[in-house]
Amino acid sequence: MCSNLYYLNLIDNKLTGIIVPELGSMFKLEALGLSVNNLSGTIPPFIGNLTNLSRLSLAFCGLQGEIPESLVHLRSLRLMNLRNNELTGGIPSGLYNISTISYFVMANNRLQGNIPWDIGYTLPEMRIFHLGMNDFDGPIPLSFSNASFLETLFLSSNRFTGQNLKYLFNRLSSLQRLSIDSNSMGGDISFISSLTNCTNLQVVTVNYNLFSGLLPDSISNLSTHLRTLCITDNRIHGNIPSGIQNLIGLRRITLDGNFLEGPIPSGVGKLSKLQELHLERNQLTDDMPFSLGNLTLLNHLDLSYNSLRGTIPQSLSNYTNLRYLDLSFNSLVGAIPRDIFSLSSVSVSFNLARNTFTGSIPQEVGSLINLIDLDLSHNRLSGVMPSTLGSCIVLGRLHLESNSLEGIIPFALHALEGLEDLDLSQNNLSGLIPSFLGNDESNLKNLNLSFNRLEGEVPTQGIFQNQSAISLEGNEYLCGGLAFLKLPTCPSKEKHLSNLLKILIPVLVAGIICLTLSCICIFLYRRGMLKKIHSSMPSLEEKFPRLSYSHLSKATDGFAEANLLGSGRFGSVYRGILDDKQMSVAVKVLNLEIKGSSKSFTSECNAIKAIRHRNLLKILSACESIDFQGNNFKALVYEFMANGSLDKWLHNDRVEIESGSSRNLSITQKLDIVIDVASAVEYLHHGTNFIVIHGDLKPSNILLDKNMTALVGDFGLAKVVSNMHPTYEGSSSSVAIKGTFGYIPPEYGMTNSMTMQGDVYSFGILVLEMFTNIRPTDDAALNGHLSLHHLVNNALHSQEMNNIVDQIILNENTDHNKQIKIKNYLNSVLEIGVACSMELPKDRMMMTDVVIELDKIRKAYLAES
Secondary structure, rough: OOOOOEEEEEOOOOOOEOOOHHHHHHOOOOOEEEOOOOEEEOOOOOHHHHHOOOOOEEOOOOOOEOOOOOHHHOOOOOOOEEEEEEEEOOHHHHHHOOOOEEEEEOOOOEEEEEOOHHHHHOOOOEEOOOOOOOOEEEEHHHHHHOOOOOOEOOOOOEEEOOOOHHOOOOOOOOOOOEEOOOOOOOOOOHHHHHHHHHOOOOOOOOOOOOOEEEOOOOHHHHHOOEEEEOOOOEEEOOOOOOOHOOOOOOEEEOOOOOOEEEOOOOOHHHHOOOOOEEEEOOOEEEOOOHHHOOOOOEEEEEOOOOOEEEOOOHHHHOOOOEEEEEOOOOEEEEOOOOOHHHOOOOOOOEEEOEEEEEEEOOOHHHHHHOOOEEOOOOOOOEEEOOOOHHHHOOEEEEEOOEEEEEOOHHHOOOOOOOOEEEEEEOOOOEEEEOOOHOOOOOOOOOEEEOEEEEEEOOOHHHHHOOOOEOOOOOEEEEEEEHHHHOOOOOOOOHHOOOOOOOOHHHHHHHHHHHHHHHHHHHHHHHOOOOOHHHOOOOOOOHHHHHOOHHHHHHHHHHHHHHHHHEOOOEEEEEEEEOOOOOEEEEEEEOOOOOOHHHHOOOHHHHHOOOOOOOOOOOOEEEEEEEOOOOOOEEEEEEEOOOOOHHHHEEEEEEEHHHHHOOOOOOHHHHHHHHHHHHHHHHHHHHHOOEEEEEOOHHHHEEEOOOOEEEEEEOOOEEEEEOOOOOEEEOOOOOOOOOOOOOOOOOHHHOOOEEEEHHHHHHHHHHHHHHHHHOOOOOOOHHHHOOOHHHHHHHHHHOOHHHHHHHHHOOOOOOHHHHHHOOOHHHHHHHHHHHHHHHOOHHHOOOOHHHHHHHHOOOHHHHHHH
């Protein structure tokens, strides 16, 4: 038995069962860490016999029952972390008397009781006090003010009261984080003034209490380090103090769900680091200040349910990072600025409903290619529905009801394959109901076309078979459909023949005229009269739907070695120039002698034919032909990426190093690239109504354009699978592991399935490689570790990090304090890489969360630097 053991850290393993009795004989233990395991049972009383313990960490273990009274014997305890278990009962009173404790965390259990009135005197060394998400009640003791070292006070989601909070914080100069959300505090919000003495304050969240009164002007004297100020759903009234502009460190403000009135102070525009602004559900009036456009880092703006007037400031088009915009339920007027619709970053919601906007919906709406929810309903918009809406290919909800739109429902909407909720009711739309709305493979769950001027036969497939999912009333010229609609029978085709001829004859005449003009154009072209026009049209998609072998041979100088960009498993890539030297392309020539190359060609075409994303390499054309020797020839033509592959930037070859021409990436560039890649993978997994599994994510398959934007390429191993069954089962006769060694998830060695989690693993390894510059197959650099994941995981948050992290990034700034901050950001990124490359698929992150977290890190770093 390890009776002399003084340090035992088994945190974050896969331990199961109870805490074994043998630990009770390790009397010299000073630190015991069993957090983040799958333990069962209770906290055994014998832990109280380990009287030398200074650190006890049993968080996230699944432990049950009460906290044993015997723990009060741990008189040397400095850290006690029991959060996120199923503990019940009260906290033994003796624990509040262990004066050495500085870290007291019991959050997210089912504990109850009161906090002793004298806690600030009995725990004078306390720095972290966290009892959030339990069932404690009673007043918050004023004696906390005596704990002068207190940095974090988290009491959220309990039933605490605190009528005298203004006396609590006067002496807590070290306080950094205060969270008392979701309690029953009551009283006047003016206690905020007492926080002005907390010069290190970073976070204040007092949401969902019953605070009332005016928000004091003294709020402007809070710490400039304050990053988060949240006072959601209380009863505060009056104006937003203009002095809020002094809180220049703010990243997040939530004042929603109160009774605030008056204008939005123009000084808010001086909060240049602000990323989230929530002022919804108040009584704010006047125009939106033009200065809001200065908040260029803003990613969430919600001003809904107020009484704002005037027009949308043109300056809001500066929001290149915005993901969520909600200005609904106000009194805004005028035309919607075209530039607002060009904010392609908006991906969660674009909501301008319940205002008085006029004019047409601009064609620029098609720029919202990442948007999920678009609501322009209950305005006074007119004109036709723009066909560019079909470019918003990830839309899940489109509401345009209660406007004055006219014309037909554009066929371009058929591209919105993920659309679930479509409401076009109460407009002046005419024409037929498009048949694609009734496709069996459609995802539509709600369709409202009522009170328009639609006519003709109602489809009978798809959503039109579900009576509760559709609404068609108020269209008096509709006919047919299923019986429950109770519509008249459509007239016979014979009856319509004469009317059809009246339409067809003019169309045929027009067609003959067009045909004649086309013949004239062809004649002129052959005579060379249209060569100038021809040379001004460089679009490869229109001119080269298919290319011949001779085209590609000429473009690449006969596939000359000088144009060879690289070689891979299934072929080689050459640089070429097409279209009279106006377009540079990359030509991937398949080596058909290699088994699987033809299948790779087919897979790549199938995988990318129906997907579009700014971070996916675009295929321009394909070639299936015969070469000059009569052999089969297959090639794919892509956009040429001026900066080559990510692999070339991460790992310079010896010639480049010796010649001094090696290339390096800054931390900003790497953050941009890794977010580009994450966004592409997230789109493949969740952006359409099917799932694309890439199967071979690695640096050599990440291409960089002239602006260093990253694009994911090489879909030769990709598989398209159903959303309902997001696993691709390979051929049972094949035992070959798909992917590249070092990036292949461990489960692929035991099954022939490809999954989204497999892509996440490969992405995680890619992240670790990017920020360490260590190849996952470099045994020397791995220094005896089983994998790059294990190397980084063991080094995280330790001095060993200095040895494995990319030294060029680390030395970007010679200032010691800034280097420390850079290390913290690198740790955060590498934590994501580790979380994505966990051994078990169920433990890996979802790509949607990865994108969000990486985006937060990048924005925080940019704001810091």
